[in-house]
Amino acid sequence: MDKIISNLKSHSVMLVSESEAIAQVVAGVFPAEEDNKVTGNATTFQALNGTALQLAFKHDVVIFEIDPDDVGEVQAIEDVLAHRDDDTLFVALTQNDLSISKARELRKTGIDEVLPLSIDGEGLKAAVSEKISARAVPQTSLPDGVSALGKVIPVAKSRGGVGASTVAVNLACSLVGGKGSFFRKSAKNRVALLDFDLQFGNSNVFLDLEDNGGFLQLIENAEKPDDHFLSSVLQEHTLGVDVLCAPAPMVPLQSMRPDLIEGMLDLLQQRYDYIVIDLPCAVVEWVEPIFKRAAQLALVTDTTVPCVRQARRLIDFYREANVTLPVEIVVNRERSTLIRSSHVREAEKVLETKLKHWLPDNPKVARNSVDFGRPVVEMKPQSDLGKALAKLAAAMSADVQAVATKST
Structure with a gap:
């Protein structure tokens, strides 16, 4: 392309x-x-x-x-x-x-x-x-003419390797929309994908992008970034997503600062319709500004007991910053069944929500996506995994818009 x-x-x-x-x-x-x-x-x-x-x-x-x-x-x-x-x-x-x-x-x-x-x-x-x-990107506006801020959607994981980066990348690409896309609409959304998994982030691999050193520049800069600087470090992908790659060298998790994140989001919410953020598998203080602004959280997990318990703890932690934060649990590498098993019912009880987003285990498609640097929703949209990811994005987009409508 x-x-x-x-x-x-x-x-x-x-x-x-x-x-x-x-x-x-x-x-x-x-x-x-x-x-x-x-x-x-x-x-x-x-x-x-x-x-x-x-x-x-x-x-x-x-x-x-x-x-x-x-x-x-x-x-x-x-x-x-x-x-x-x-x-x-x-x-x-x-x-x-x-x-x-x-x-x-x-x-x-x-x-x-x-x-x-x-x-x-x-x-x-x-x-x-x-x-x-x-x-030259115009700001989105609400019906009354007031400028609308872009929706921040963090993607968290209950454990490393659960597939959160796959979800974040495919969610971002799907949210772009446009003609012939999953949402079947003519106008495209402006979408940014930020890989904040500083030490093990690999969202760029799914998009065949290399780190341009931009994230390190942001971290090393003592002041908040301006619009020119931030634009220079974001990489434009052919699928319509602007990407901030995680730094290639290993950097301490505490390298990030809350004021840096606030400055970035101030600029990005003026420019983009959606900002999807791939979070690290760690509890760090600098995520607070993200969750204060979050329109919705996608929490990727499986239904094993340790992961469900960790997911519960993460929900409680993130809601300390945003009490009313809507949380969408995404169960990866498992299929939904008509009759809920006892362990699924128990997981829903612990998480206090119905598990409605399920991504089937399709290792061949998932592996090819990584190897070829192409998101599943672009490379294999008709596969069971591609359809499930597109369905997740459509549902989350609808939920975010519904929340936005209620608040205006």
Whole structure:
């Protein structure tokens, strides 16, 4: 499935580069016949001195070359970005073998995208289009015109390996909706998937994505992220989900901070219709802001006695932050039967709810999904597991909308 690249029309572009080859690439991405205007500056930000600030923010996009080891030039760009108060997009072109750590340092200055100098026109067009499209997303509104906040849906697990990541990924992809989708509607939802399982998160594997170092940048940043920074670390998947991958290196669970989560959700709820969060198999204090905002919780478990007891404890813990939190128990790798067995009836008694969401055990489909990096609902939608996951997403979406309607 190819990513759709939007046309770049009616943009004002400032180019800071001495390379004629780069100038030609940029001119091809922003053709004059599409009402674009590219202003070239064959110099550096340092050489522009006081005029850099005035020039940069007169444009929609600023594309520039930079050597991350040139302290003076990096400082000059940082000085410009410190005065940022509009939506000008800053795209840096730098050495092809740039290390992840140096790319992080550049992004910390406020640069929206860091790309290799060898990038071709299609690559540059795709990267710039993605950033511009992300900023142009309209907020959803309630009938009375009041802006509607996106619905936060955390996915928790009663034990490791119970399949919560499978549920989170497929739930997020299903919630996108759109023509020919599970919900059979024309308009698509904006959906973000956040993998907060810091130490063992692997939601990205189901989507064939690699960690771009974005999560570590968020953790290392002492301040709350702004919209530009957060947009730069989210990865857009072809299925319509924007993903924050768990960090590839092992990091302490306490690396996350409640204020960081609050800042992220403040921004994401303005931009997205649904924010699905894959939680770690641990009780940590920083989940409190998540559950205070949660519209619904999906708790993945099986019906063994230890898992049911742990699920009960988790429900009690999460409801300390949100007393009225709706909880949907998802029983994975088991089939529902017409006649409830005694252990299922006992589980329902302990959990104080009827177990209505069951995902059948289909190891072949589940394994292929992981191996090929494609969610079940996209790769095998007509399988028993694919249908059950789509049904779960449809039910949760309906329940969330019902709660939202009651509250307005």
